[in-house]
Amino acid sequence: MRSPAELTEAFRAHGLKVTPQRQLLFRLMHGNECHPTAESLFQSASEQMPGISLRTVYQTLNDLASMGELRSLDLGTGAVRFDPNIDEHHHVVCDRCGDIRDVYVSGSDALSIQGLDGFAVSNTSILFNGLCPRCSAVSE
Amino acid sequence: MRSPAELTEAFRAHGLKVTPQRQLLFRLMHGNECHPTAESLFQSASEQMPGISLRTVYQTLNDLASMGELRSLDLGTGAVRFDPNIDEHHHVVCDRCGDIRDVYVSGSDALSIQGLDGFAVSNTSILFNGLCPRCSAVSE
């Protein structure tokens, strides 16, 4: 995702308005590595801007996602998560504490795949589930 | 997933009761390659057994899943899907018509993965998205 300043320009260039709510969300998402949900961003945003609406958070995040500035992820954790990292990457989820981290996978071209007959695949996502270092230490 | 007859035995052996509702669901799921949702199974089940409850469908499927007889899949299609195929496999989803097929991937041991530092991965799922042969033909 681009910087708040760049997004401001980009929004104006597209005829979209730059509101304080949007700017706040630009800032909250930029460089954010927590894979937040709309709800958790709403919490953070509310601290800095009491009265901001959850609806606005959803709306802005969806707008950013459809502009390709961030990715929305369904990692099976109940709520959609938003990721400003739009590089080709995947995710690992801790099944105990819910922690999520970015994972980079290479060599996937060498995979041998059966059953894709005729499907035109446009996207591949790999999801790892398990226990994070902290949780796997505790569970021993 | 085992056959209805085998499941009947297995349920009794575990002290679980074998009801007509459960037997119907055993039959509907056995060999089912459609990756149905609870709702769609409920539709099918209702035809053969009017009055069966959606709650029972959810319950039975969840029971089967926790017994390891089938897998429940979150493929990002809105509702959880149930798959009697418990072999190691993955899925491809048509983004237009929603069709889902099983995909077998080999060679994934050769993947080079970065960022998994310390995570104890217990499950890996690969999801392919794209267009099925029929839909990609139409869209041309």
Add this chain to the structure above:
DNA sequence: TGCGAATCTGCACTTCTTGAAGATTGGCAA
């Protein structure tokens, strides 16, 4: 055949997300 525990049904309720309507406001033109 009878009993008790397991199961089924029906319904309310939670969570996540979106739709709609009216109030507000950003940003361009004058």
Add this chain to the structure above:
DNA sequence: TTGCCAATCTTCAAGAAGTGCAGATTCGCA
């Protein structure tokens, strides 16, 4: 700088998926 209008924001209701609960029913063993 002022004003206007479309874009945006807030609020509220509603939809979809799934689960908890309570009372009625029924399976399966004795």
